[in-house]
Amino acid sequence: MYRNLLTIILFCFFSVVAIAQVETRSAAWFSSVNSFRLKGKWGLQFDFVLRTGDEWKYLQTMMLRTGISYKLSESTTAFVGYNNIRSRVVIGDVSGNATEHQIWEQLFIRHRLFNLLYTLHRPLFEQRFISIPVIKNNHIESGDHSFALRLRYLFRNVLPFKKQENFSKGAYLVAQQEILLNIGDKSAVNGKTYDQFRALTGLGYRFSPKFDLETGYLFRDIATRSSLHYHDHILQLTSILRL
Secondary structure: OHHHHHHHHHHHHHHHHOOOEEEEEEEEEEEEEEEEEOOOOEEEEEEEEEEEOHHHOOEEEEEEEEEEEEEOOOOEEEEEEEEEEEEEEEEOOEEEEEEEEEEEEEEEEEEEEOOOEEEEEEEEEEEEEEEEEEEEOOEEEEEEEEEEEEEEEEEEEEEEOOOOOOOOOEEEEEEEEEEEEEEOOOOOOOOOOEEEEEEEEEEEEEEEOOEEEEEEEEEEEEEOOOOEEEEEEEEEEEEEEEO
16 A cells, blocks of 8 residues: 555656756755644644755745644544745845745654554645735735645655664664645646655654654755746755654
8 A cells, every 4th residue: 555655656756747847956954843742642743944045045935833733543643733934035136035824734644664664644734825925115025815725745764773663762764755736726826736746865863762863865846837847956954852
């Protein structure tokens, strides 16, 4: 089943990219992922993300991500939350920031694969309120908002260097793939169902059951309204805190 899911993701990506024009960019991303247990089965999520623009020349995106979690079972956790995303935009000779608001719902489904890998499936549904940037007094401001829906599916595997019954400390390899699809009215985005594909390969170290640090290479393919696709080559650094 899991092999079939990965095959579908890769088929969607290669079938789209094979006929696309490509422009290459480079960037760096930093993510701080933080989860906090509350009483019972409840929890809080607070993430902070910074992303540079092409060739690391400027800050492109800053995102604050908050959520509430509820543990449905030992392997499954449900989340609902809100994202505030500020992104750099350029209109003519004027640059500034525009804001996108997102409401989201997701599931974490965890299991062991082949008795070696720690596997995570993350289906995610986003309701996006995308601001239309306008120029006022030679400054960019967020104007009216357009509405769009996006469905995402992430498949992630962690392989510890040293086999452990319960992985609590040590180095590990990480690999993940994610596909992002627009659904419903697509006029506010690229006009297509296919939005993005992301693939990450990296190294991590678990300092304790409460803290991981990861670095790796992330490839991202983004579809535009035309046949042009952006291929982003990204250095990613991620800290993961569990309290």
